[in-house]
Amino acid sequence: MACILLDVDGVLHVSGEPIPGSVEAVAELRASGHSLRFVTNNSTRPRARLAEELRAMGFALDDAELQTTPGAAARELAGKRVLALVMEAIVPDLEGLELVGHDVDAVLIGGCDETLEPNQVFSYMNMARAFSEIRMGASLYCLHKNTWWQTSRGPMLDSGAYVAGLEYATGVEAIVLGKPSPSYFAAALDALEAEPELTWMVTDDVEADVRGARLFGMRTALVRTGKFRPETLERADPAPDIVVSSLGQFPSLLEEALSEGFGAP
Ligand SMILES: [Mg+2]
Numbered sequence: 001m002a003c004i005l006l007d008v009d010g011v012l013h014v015s016g017e018p019i020p021g022s023v024e025a026v027a028e029l030r031a032s033g034h035s036l037r038f039v040t041n042n043s044t045r046p047r048a049r050l051a052e053e054l055r056a057m058g059f060a061l062d063d064a065e066l067q068t069t070p071g072a073a074a075r076e077l078a079g080k081r082v083l084a085l086v087m088e089a090i091v092p093d094l095e096g097l098e099l100v101g102h103d104v105d106a107v108l109i110g111g112c113d114e115t116l117e118p119n120q121v122f123s124y125m126n127m128a129r130a131f132s133e134i135r136m137g138a139s140l141y142c143l144h145k146n147t148w149w150q151t152s153r154g155p156m157l158d159s160g161a162y163v164a165g166l167e168y169a170t171g172v173e174a175i176v177l178g179k180p181s182p183s184y185f186a187a188a189l190d191a192l193e194a195e196p197e198l199t200w201m202v203t204d205d206v207e208a209d210v211r212g213a214r215l216f217g218m219r220t221a222l223v224r225t226g227k228f229r230p231e232t233l234e235r236a237d238p239a240p241d242i243v244v245s246s247l248g249q250f251p252s253l254l255e256e257a258l259s260e261g262f263g264a265p
Helices: 022-031 047-057 069-076 088-094 117-121 124-135 160-170 182-192 206-214 230-234 247-259
Strands: 003-007 035-039 081-085 106-109 139-142 148-151 154-157 199-203 219-223 242-244
Touching: 003 182, 022 035, 022 247, 035 182, 069 088, 069 182, 081 088, 081 124, 106 124, 106 160, 124 139, 124 160, 139 160, 182 199, 182 206, 199 206, 199 247, 206 219, 206 230, 219 247, 242 247
Parallel strands: 003 035, 003 199, 081 106, 106 139, 199 219, 219 242
Antiparallel strands: 148 154
């Protein structure tokens, strides 16, 4: 049996619309006895709601199987004074952080969503506040540093641009809490008690996820859905182990890989 880390956005669904075959593929992987963990950089909705939305799309999963970036922030920044520029909805998942506006230990930058809320969160006033706090010694953290994500309306600008802007202005490098940070992958492997060499990462993001997973020695499968672009695959280094048209194709290719000896005890 294998351990499988499944990216969510662009692999299971796009803008809440399940990708054809993905619901069945998750069920098939479970029926074959593989261990699954759902790893997402989504930083706009609380974990309980994300899990509920996935169940409503037809995916069978428990809240605890879904690993999110606010959860990573809660672990990493527990007890700290934090200026959190994040979507309002995830604040409940930041339990244990002291969310304040000045004299902070850390600035935390979250992700964008499809509403107009990012305009307010990443306003000049808030960015200038973050800049001042970092200049006075606060650390800079971000839930992720994604440049864009795929929506039903096309690619949308994500918060990586704001993180990079603060790095540029302050000379301080941000600590990434979500994928592809090693701590995020390590937490996922721990949760499954997985051997990295016997674990697959399935994703639509060849640049971040495939590279991040490879650093651990995991196998990687790239889906041609979501943010997949042929030109990005062509220049990918490292390249994924396998490329599938969508998650629906993955279970049978996995069984082939396993029968060829990968993951044998
Ligand atoms: Mg994705």
